[in-house]
Amino acid sequence: MSTGPQFDSVDMMLNMGPQHPATHGVFRMVLTVDGERVVDVTPHIGYLHRGTERLAEVESYGQVITLFDRVDYISNLNNELAFVRAGEKIMEVDAPERAQYIRVILAELNRVASHLLFIGTYAIDLGAMTPVMYCFRERERIENLFEHVTGARMMHNYMRIGGVKSDVPDDFVPWVHRLIGDVRKGVEETDKLLSTNEVFLGRTRGVGIIDGPMAVSCGLSGPSLRGSGIAYDVRKDDPYEIYPYLNYKVPVGENGDCWDRYYLRVLECYESLSMIEQCLNQLPDGPIMAAGRRIARPPAGEVFSHSENPRGDLGVYLISDGSDKPYRVKIRPPSFCNLIGLRPMTIGSYIADAVAILGSLDIVLGEVDR
Amino acid sequence: MISGLKGMLVTLRWLGKRNITANYPKEHLPVQERFMGFPGLLWDETADEPFCTGCMVCVRECPTQCMTAIMHDNPNAVEGKSHRRKIIETFEINLNRCILCGICVDVCNFDAIAMSHEHELASFARTGARADLGLLLDLGRKFQAEVVWAPKSADRNVASVVLTKRAAAEAAKVAAADAAPQADAATLEASAKEEPSEERGS
Ligand code: SF4
Ligand code: SF4
Numbered sequence: 051m052s053t054g055p056q057f058d059s060v061d062m063m064l065n066m067g068p069q070h071p072a073t074h075g076v077f078r079m080v081l082t083v084d085g086e087r088v089v090d091v092t093p094h095i096g097y098l099h100r101g102t103e104r105l106a107e108v109e110s111y112g113q114v115i116t117l118f119d120r121v122d123y124i125s126n127l128n129n130e131l132a133f134v135r136a137g138e139k140i141m142e143v144d145a146p147e148r149a150q151y152i153r154v155i156l157a158e159l160n161r162v163a164s165h166l167l168f169i170g171t172y173a174i175d176l177g178a179m180t181p182v183m184y185c186f187r188e189r190e191r192i193e194n195l196f197e198h199v200t201g202a203r204m205m206h207n208y209m210r211i212g213g214v215k216s217d218v219p220d221d222f223v224p225w226v227h228r229l230i231g232d233v234r235k236g237v238e239e240t241d242k243l244l245s246t247n248e249v250f251l252g253r254t255r256g257v258g259i260i261d262g263p264m265a266v267s268c269g270l271s272g273p274s275l276r277g278s279g280i281a282y283d284v285r286k287d288d289p290y291e292i293y294p295y296l297n298y299k300v301p302v303g304e305n306g307d308c309w310d311r312y313y314l315r316v317l318e319c320y321e322s323l324s325m326i327e328q329c330l331n332q333l334p335d336g337p338i339m340a341a342g343r344r345i346a347r348p349p350a351g352e353v354f355s356h357s358e359n360p361r362g363d364l365g366v367y368l369i370s371d372g373s374d375k376p377y378r379v380k381i382r383p384p385s386f387c388n389l390i391g392l393r394p395m396t397i398g399s400y401i402a403d404a405v406a407i408l409g410s411l412d413i414v415l416g417e418v419d420r
Numbered sequence: 421m422i423s424g425l426k427g428m429l430v431t432l433r434w435l436g437k438r439n440i441t442a443n444y445p446k447e448h449l450p451v452q453e454r455f456m457g458f459p460g461l462l463w464d465e466t467a468d469e470p471f472c473t474g475c476m477v478c479v480r481e482c483p484t485q486c487m488t489a490i491m492h493d494n495p496n497a498v499e500g501k502s503h504r505r506k507i508i509e510t511f512e513i514n515l516n517r518c519i520l521c522g523i524c525v526d527v528c529n530f531d532a533i534a535m536s537h538e539h540e541l542a543s544f545a546r547t548g549a550r551a552d553l554g555l556l557l558d559l560g561r562k563f564q565a566e567v568v569w570a571p572k573s574a575d576r577n578v579a580s581v582v583l584t585k586r587a588a589a590e591a592a593k594v595a596a597a598d599a600a601p602q603a604d605a606a607t608l609e610a611s612a613k614e615e616p617s618e619e620r621g622s
Contacts, residue, residue: 109483112481112523112526116519116521117483180427197451197452197454198452201452201455201456201522202456202520205519207522207523215526219454239430242426242427242430243426243427243430246426247424
């Protein structure tokens, strides 16, 4: 029996962010802590709000593509693809096959680049400094290819409603073959370095667990959902472009913890690389732009189309009133919806794990706030 | 423990290898051929004037509205050295606003603008990012010298080509007119057909 004075314990509020290095942008979490345990978490967003959806209403269809580059600034080509597919649906045009292959190759490369960035920064969040160098080295190779094809490293403005801006350079196929070899080696190296490291396992195994039904009811998608064992992938479940012609697996996790979410992305890198290889072998000749008018002026109507972003299910809801500008563009951002899973994952864990959990969701604040 | 050693092995393998990073700003990595730097205006050597006619299409299509252009009558056209009746007088791009999207290049019908390879234009002045016609032409000329640049539609836009074509058409017309009294209706028809296509070229 202790004889010292007895104190009441009071929950403490702890502000994390908006300038916290582990939030990958400007994001604030207000943690309510009881000792080292988190009992509640309130996310505050909106620091990076740029009014993309409103801006899209005053710009023509061609100009909106530049906005989509900037919604999720880590997987630009995937975002462009989501918008141009919505545009194609409302205009009722189909991109020629060659254009679709080019778009899928680039989108999958962008997925690998985005996952590499995640792996590197996640390692940094958890205290491992080396993997980020390896990941950025490989990402740099991919960005170089993008520069060679689209002319820009990140803000490409390359895809068009009905195709792509310009055909790929002549040395595209050998270049990508070489690139895939290099990147695969790099991913393997990082995998070896990080995935089974005891410290890393200790920080991520059994941390931030979310079970399948809860993940579904929170509206998670992408690797964050698949980590909980639910094999939902838009590429498989609502196939678009040329994905049905490709042979690939959708990796799923078991426990729904941080390590599962992390390792899924590593596996997805391998899958994407093999998909790109198949695309290259099937790449047909032909036009890269559907015949049609140069100025997009779709008929009045509304469409919804979605595609698999590196972060999850990116939806675009497009309403046209028949003019050359969209009447409304609603974006369903996977990062924003994945953030809803933060609360059930974090409650009950340690403060130090909050960083690991937030990192494992791989949010991009540009997309959360739009 | 074992995994830690395994990781150490991976990193050891890179020890003593060549640096992958470049020592910026002492060292500049080359850019790819399609790289899109700041837009520059191109120079038509054959008439010694810019390609740009100041038609304002790019100004209207620019998503950030960062350009302005004013045209005036082209003195070279009066002298018959060029086919452009109007030519750019002032052109300004606010490079602070430019997002390097390349839309202006896409929409220009006169092959007058291109994304140059210049991407380092920092200056100490607050107005330093307002690129005027002189700077834009410099960017364009540097770009033309750097890469093998060819106009997309030379037959419409390069002064010497258009003027030669026009002179040939003119000569054909004169010849046809001279021969007209004896000529049959077919030649007349042919020369009449040529005229509209020549108009479109101007
Ligand atoms: S650059 Fe081209 S589109 Fe722009 S004003 Fe000049 S001629 Fe017109
Ligand atoms: S590159 Fe884009 S933003 Fe820049 S001047 Fe051209 S159209 Fe405008």
